[in-house]
Amino acid sequence: MTPLRCLLIDDEMLARLALRQALEPHTDITVVGECGNAEEAILAVDRLHPDLVFLDIHMPGMDGLELASRLPAGALPWIVFATAYDTHALRAFDAGAIDYVLKPIDQDRFDHCIARLLQRWRQMEAPPTRFHALATAARRMSVRVGEHHRVIRVADIDYASAEGNYVSLHVGGESILHRESMKNLELELGPEQFLRIHRRTLVNVDRVREVHPLFHGDAEIVLRDGTRLTLSRRFRDAAKPVLGLR
Known part of the structure; x- marks a missing residue:
């Protein structure tokens, strides 16, 4: 299976590190870059063409929800929002999220999220019958x-x-x-x-x-x-x- 190309977007370096550690067991996902704010992220999405983005909701300046709305829908990657507040879940799905994870990251919940993503990815790559x-x-x-x-x-x-x-x-x-x-x-x-x-x-x-x-x-x-x-x-x-x- 072709690995999923993943971009991490969070203004906190420790939060990005936690995502990297949570992703370590998942060899079918490759982290291609990190961004600390929305402006960097817009440029990185256009340059790196990630398949998947882990996106923090609360960031200074433009937050994650606004950033998601500004990305071109035609080339939009899968978005998984990372947030400390589960009250944002409905807004995250309204913004086009495929899933969301809570901070601090629970590895079992995170692994379940990744399993669903990879299942959909395999379906997309399955040969025709x-x-x-x-x-x-x-x-x-x-x-x-x-x-x-x-x-x-x-x-x-x-x-x-x-x-x-x-x-x-x-x-x-x-x-x-x-x-x-x-x-x-x-x-x-x-x-x-x-x-x-x-x-x-x-x-x-x-x-x-x-x-x-x-x-x-x-x-x-x-x-x-x-x-x-x-x-x-x-x-x-x-x-x-x-x-x-x-």
């Missing part, structure tokens, strides 16, 4: 468009791309904006049918026609309608068995 493909073909999703909802057959989506605070669903030459994070959309669409080829792109594997190697480990994916998308080096190993590459 015929049963899953048939289930995906029958599914629908609803997207708010103005004052009404547009119902889309999941199998009709060619690919999805991050667009600022939205994701754009590309369906038969039409682009439909949907306010959702790429990670949540990936779970909604189903990793058995939609392959992450870039931190900002998901593609319907049934639409892939050709794959052309590029420089530095990247590749170009050509869809049936001629659309060209980048398969980044970071996601190429996971894409190989799905696309039959060697």
